[in-house]
Amino acid sequence: MRPDLVDLAYLLAAILFVIGLKGLTRPRTAVRGNMLGALAMLFAVVATMLHQDIISWTGLLIAMGVGSVLGVVLALKIEMTAMPQLVALFNGLGGGASVLVAGAWLSGKEFSEKLASGNGFMDALTATAASGLIGAITLSGSLVAFGKLQELKFVKDISFPGQRILNLLLALGSIGVGYLMVVQPENAQLWFWLLAITATTLGVFLVISIGGADMPVVIALLNSYSGLAASATGFVLNNNLLIIAGALVGASGLILTRIMCVAMNRSLWAVLFGKMQSGGTMLSDDEVYANVKSTSPEEVAMMLEVAQNVLIVPGYGMAVAQAQHTVRDLTNLLLKKDIAVNFGIHPVAGRMPGHMNVLLAEADIDYDRLKEMDEVNAMMDQVDVAIVLGANDVVNPSARTDPNSPIAGMPIIDVDKARTVIVVKRSLSPGFAGIANPLFAADNTMMLFGDGKQAISEVTKALNEG
Amino acid sequence: MFVLTFAVQTIVEELPVVVETLEKTAEATDGGANHLILLLTVFALAVFLGVEIITKIPPTLHTPLMSGSNAISGIALLGAILAAGGDNGTWAHMLGYAAVVFATMNVVGGFVVTNRMLAMFRTRK
Numbered sequence: 170m171r172p173d174l175v176d177l178a179y180l181l182a183a184i185l186f187v188i189g190l191k192g193l194t195r196p197r198t199a200v201r202g203n204m205l206g207a208l209a210m211l212f213a214v215v216a217t218m219l220h221q222d223i224i225s226w227t228g229l230l231i232a233m234g235v236g237s238v239l240g241v242v243l244a245l246k247i248e249m250t251a252m253p254q255l256v257a258l259f260n261g262l263g264g265g266a267s268v269l270v271a272g273a274w275l276s277g278k279e280f281s282e283k284l285a286s287g288n289g290f291m292d293a294l295t296a297t298a299a300s301g302l303i304g305a306i307t308l309s310g311s312l313v314a315f316g317k318l319q320e321l322k323f324v325k326d327i328s329f330p331g332q333r334i335l336n337l338l339l340a341l342g343s344i345g346v347g348y349l350m351v352v353q354p355e356n357a358q359l360w361f362w363l364l365a366i367t368a369t370t371l372g373v374f375l376v377i378s379i380g381g382a383d384m385p386v387v388i389a390l391l392n393s394y395s396g397l398a399a400s401a402t403g404f405v406l407n408n409n410l411l412i413i414a415g416a417l418v419g420a421s422g423l424i425l426t427r428i429m430c431v432a433m434n435r436s437l438w439a440v441l442f443g444k445m446q447s448g449g450t451m452l453s454d455d456e457v458y459a460n461v462k463s464t465s466p467e468e469v470a471m472m473l474e475v476a477q478n479v480l481i482v483p484g485y486g487m488a489v490a491q492a493q494h495t496v497r498d499l500t501n502l503l504l505k506k507d508i509a510v511n512f513g514i515h516p517v518a519g520r521m522p523g524h525m526n527v528l529l530a531e532a533d534i535d536y537d538r539l540k541e542m543d544e545v546n547a548m549m550d551q552v553d554v555a556i557v558l559g560a561n562d563v564v565n566p567s568a569r570t571d572p573n574s575p576i577a578g579m580p581i582i583d584v585d586k587a588r589t590v591i592v593v594k595r596s597l598s599p600g601f602a603g604i605a606n607p608l609f610a611a612d613n614t615m616m617l618f619g620d621g622k623q624a625i626s627e628v629t630k631a632l633n634e635g
Numbered sequence: 636m637f638v639l640t641f642a643v644q645t646i647v648e649e650l651p652v653v654v655e656t657l658e659k660t661a662e663a664t665d666g667g668a669n670h671l672i673l674l675l676t677v678f679a680l681a682v683f684l685g686v687e688i689i690t691k692i693p694p695t696l697h698t699p700l701m702s703g704s705n706a707i708s709g710i711a712l713l714g715a716i717l718a719a720g721g722d723n724g725t726w727a728h729m730l731g732y733a734a735v736v737f738a739t740m741n742v743v744g745g746f747v748v749t750n751r752m753l754a755m756f757r758t759r760k
Contacts, residue, residue: 236739420685523697
């Protein structure tokens with residue numbers, strides 16, 4: 170196929186990508202939007218296969234077959250609770266592909282011709298360096314994030330003195346090597362792989378010290394990087410479609426990163442390089458937890474029986490306990506008794522943006538019941554019973570009341586303003602921020618100790634019998 | 636704010652090259668349209684378009700948005716196909732084929748898992 174026809178097909182694909190993403194703005198049109206995206210990708214791949222430069226198909230078809238099978242198996246087998254890991258893994262693969270493509274371009278025909286002709290490739294080399302740098306950070310960073318989310322034993326939280334300096338040196342080193350690559354095109358391959366190695370190391374050290382609750386930010390940022398890496402590869406290959414698609418993904422990841430940072434009241438810089446600073450006037454656990462009251466499933470059932478408006482606030486603990494299906498049963502039972510049930514979802518609940526929504530959707534809970542933080546906070550005074558299930562820092566009132574708290578200023582779901590609060594939790598252990606939660610000892614709070622899934626199912630049973 | 640920082644970064648990164656290429660092409664083409672500038676234009680406009688669309692996506696759909704846009708970022712597949720299928724020599728082919736496998740996993744897996752997730756979002760009427 171002639172190159173201009175291929176470019177036309179790419180234009181069509183770019184338009185379909187945009188329309189597809191637009192479809193994702195509403196649950197009703199989202200499935201179709203995703204299909205349009207897939208269709209656009211199919212167009213683009215077929216057009217590329219028909220490009221006049223392609224001399225052999227066999228190997229390509231085999232490689233794509235292998236990739237497709239692996240991708241489909243992963244996509245169909247994965248548990249919904251493990252979605253953050255899968256997204257991290259796919260991110261890493263995309264970043265890795267960008268590095269390999271840039272590397273292949275340097276040893277390919279086009280580059281050797283340009284090198285021989287001696288001009289007009291500095292821009293392409295800069296783009297290759299950028300592609301290698303961003304792609305390699307995405308690859309290793311995502312794989313480390315995957316390891317952490319999957320709780321692989323050999324991926325530990327490592328932080329050591331001088332880590333920031335090491336990261337800075339690695340970053341400067343990568344940029345330096347990239348510069349050498351651009352000014353010494355005859356050694357470009359050597360410098361490129363050296364760059365890939367430094368950037369891979371940088372990616373590992375950037376992500377290895379980041380804690381679980383900061384994962385939503387990291388995943389969103391890496392998502393953005395995988396798009397930018399693809400865009401950079403587009404500059405290498407003079408390919409508009411790569412540039413456009415990559416830029417769309419880059420923008421999407423940046424927006425999500427920003428939303429996550431705002432929801433934690435932390436800057437991106439603090440997430441990537443800082444630690445949670447410990448607060449000035451920290452009360453000991455004994456002082457905070459002097460008046461904790463515990464309750465039983467039967468008592469909770471009685472309170473629910475007379476409630477009119479129930480709010481459930483899920484957190485990562487719900488995912489860990491795989492409690493979403495038991496929550497659905499409880500929800501259905503309450504609805505049958507004409508009790509209103511809503512879910513209050515904090516933007517950073519879980520390990521990736523929207524994690525809780527997917528789990529609750531999997532359990533067949535109507536998405537109209539999943540409310541955003543601002544919406545539930547506005548109606549909190551009408552809530553009779555708020556059930557906090559596996560969430561901690563996102564409902565900690567010290568964010569509002571204690572200006573010295575490490576999480577001061579972070580927007581929270583104000584469950585403490587509901588008439589009664591039930592906190593389902595294994596113990597009084599602190600959340601990710603490592604700070605005590607005065608909510609647990611509040612006058613209107615009762616603790617229901619135990620495993621989330623079991624506790625909710627016992628409440629449901631008691632409510633059914635009562 | 637992010638977009639701004641990012642745009643500034645991109646500009647700073649590309650600036651020396653832009654200037655140099657501009658000088659070169661100005662000599663060569665007598666001030667005609669510059670290819671790199673065209674690519675940068677496309678990139679900048681696409682970023683703004685992306686921001687416009689994606690700010691409208693509700694938080695409920697953020698996970699599918701991530702996995703779906705993730706699949707789109709597997710667009711590097713096109714580059715992988717060109718590297719593996721073109722007349723480029725063994726080393727480039729090996730890199731290309733590895734990239735094809737990686738990118739296809741990303742693309743196909745990403746779209747399939749997004750579809751699986753989105754199918755679960757429904758309301759009962």
